[in-house]
Amino acid sequence: MANFTDSFPASSGNNVLEEIQCVPDGRTVTLNSGTYTLQNVTGTQTLTNTYTEVIGSKINYTPPSGTKYIKYQYNVHIDPVPNNYYGISHYRIYVDGSDVTEAMKTYAHQYYTTYGYGNQMMIINYVFDLTVSTTNAAKGEFAGWTGAKEIMVKARRYSTTYAIELNGNIWRDGGGASGNYLWNRPLLALQALS
Numbered sequence: 001m002a003n004f005t006d007s008f009p010a011s012s013g014n015n016v017l018e019e020i021q022c023v024p025d026g027r028t029v030t031l032n033s034g035t036y037t038l039q040n041v042t043g044t045q046t047l048t049n050t051y052t053e054v055i056g057s058k059i060n061y062t063p064p065s066g067t068k069y070i071k072y073q074y075n076v077h078i079d080p081v082p083n084n085y086y087g088i089s090h091y092r093i094y095v096d097g098s099d100v101t102e103a104m105k106t107y108a109h110q111y112y113t114t115y116g117y118g119n120q121m122m123i124i125n126y127v128f129d130l131t132v133s134t135t136n137a138a139k140g141e142f143a144g145w146t147g148a149k150e151i152m153v154k155a156r157r158y159s160t161t162y163a164i165e166l167n168g169n170i171w172r173d174g175g176g177a178s179g180n181y182l183w184n185r186p187l188l189a190l191q192a193l194s
Contacts, residue, residue: 017064017192023185024056033064033192034148044079044183045166047089047157054091054124054166056186057153063130063145063192070145071191073125074153077184079168080109080119088158091124096149098137100126108158119169124153151190 018031026040041056057074072093080087086109093103103126132141142149157164167183 015194017067017194019189019191020059021187021189024188025185031064033062036061038188041167041185044168047155047164047166049156049159051090051092051154051156054153054155056188057124058150059152059188059190060148060150061190062148066194067145067192068129068131069193070128070130071125071189071193072128072151073123073189074186075121075123075189076166076186077169078107078120078122079165080163086162087164088162089155089164090158091122091153091155093124093126093140094150094152094154095128095137095140095142100128100140101138102126102140108162 018033020029020031020036022029022038024038024041026038028035028037030036036059039056039058045055054074054076056076061070063070078087078089088106088108091105091107093100103124105122105124107120107122109120126140128140128142128145130142130145132143135141135143155166167186169182169184
């Protein structure tokens with residue numbers, strides 16, 4: 001019989017150098033690499049037909065020395081807008097204005113003519129590779145990332161017929177479509193890995 005470590009070897013890399021996990025409520029977070037002030041999400045955000053910044057997803061991040069990979073993750077609750085069939089939405093991650101095309105995601109809910117029942121928590125994430133010698137933003141590969149770079153998510157709805165909003169939760173706590181409408185705060189998480 002093989003040893004347990006033959007199947008599951010101990011990690012020799014990918015150690016977490018630092019980590020952020022918090023709601024974007026305007027707070028300031030201090031890490032070894034610097035001090036970061038997060039955006040303040042104060043309610044829902046209805047998407048349009050044009051890619052626009054997802055409020056709360058932006059951070060200007062400087063990785064600590066020795067970082068080989070940066071894992072970025074944004075968790076947001078999405079909710080189809082009532083009387084718009086069902087929601088379809090598209091998401092892209094940008095680093096310093098460059099589209100990381102391999103990180104693009106599309107989410108869709110079931111079809112229904114009056115109310116959109118497809119509430120869900122969505123995860124937009126990617127791991128950026130800093131070990132490369134040549135930058136290829138489309139693949140999330142960045143050579144020489146030593147200073148601050150802006151990471152953000154941009155999103156759009158498929159069309160006006162298939163509208164969506166972020167941070168919404170119309171079916172909360174058994175309240176139905178017309179009651180107990182409350183919004184949910186998103187979560188921003190980032191890890192620097194060696």
